[in-house]
Amino acid sequence: MRIVDIREMTASIASPIANAYIDFSKMTCSVVAVITDVMRDGKPVVGYGFNSNGRYGAGGLLRERFLPRLKEAKPDSLINDEGTNLDPFKIWATMMTNEKPGGHGERSVAVGTVDMAVWDAVAKIEGKPLYRVLADRYRGGKADDKVWVYAAGGYYYPGKDDRQLQDEMKSYLDRGYKVVKMKIGAAPLAEDLRRIEAVLKIVGDGQNLCVDVNGRFDIDTAIRYAEAIKPYNLFWYEEVGDPLDYALQAELSKHYDLPMATGENLFSHQDARNLIRHGGMRPDRDWLQFDCALSYGLVEYLRTLEMLEQNGWSPRRVVPHGGHQMSLNIAAGLHLGGNESYPDVFRPFCGFADGIRVEDSYVTLPDTPGIGFETKSELFSVMRPLGE
16 A cells, blocks of 8 residues: 555635734645545545644645655555554654754644644544544553533634623533633733623633633733632633743742643643643643644654653643544543534634534544544535545
């Protein structure tokens, strides 16, 4: 078997929403198709992948460095020793040939996008959902039969008032979510507290609400907000300062003893390790949000999970950012704590399989080979032309 071709395109996920740091008016995402010579039902097996929201598409890096390396490699060097399937680890090593260590920025997005497509193809060739493949390889064959999810939203939007914010959050509850998330930090403290209290009137309890700063605060502002929101007993206080400012996170943990979450903008197992070593994160209450699609893919994510285990962290404290089907498969197959969900934003790359309902904040996964993109019609209509 061999890879016949690898194709990429850039798709728009632009919208007028904003968080405390950026707006999404020009946001893009890369889509990749890995075409193999393996035939199923008279058609070649094609693996698909894309990068998560919040980082722009990486088409330039894909075209200039990573895809040429795969296309120039000997076909046999990219498959497993038995010659029966692609080898994600060999493919990852080929993509990272001649890359210096450090600088885990946009290249991690490019590699993670291809890695997703490779794992999709691997699972399709095995004829299993990816979560089953992962459970068989790494969890003794035991996968979770459902995954906890929360609804991420509450963005700043031109003209959006508290009533509209409440209506948004009520719509999530109506769709089966129990825990929701909103953005803070782009407005003065008093305004954000008013917005939080408006949402609490809908969700009923602080344990049903997360707040996300998107890395905006310095330490003084972080502490000021922490003191103000303590009485709400929120589910978590997320990414309060710059993701690489481990000292800020460690200092904040001395002032805020309730759960915090961070990690979605750390793109390697080395950066994740530095957070665990120096960020004051507490394995009994805090949450880690590393996103495989932004951080070199599942091959690297497995290294991150191994590092966490070595440092006394349970994978159940990991709830990936991104709200996509790849992370959902990883959560079910590798026993993570849950997965983010975007019910309304970043379409068509948000959400899960058509017909899958959220029930009491849990979702199940389809029994379709691969990641399951084919079960989400709006998304697959974008992907399909790339693989044909």
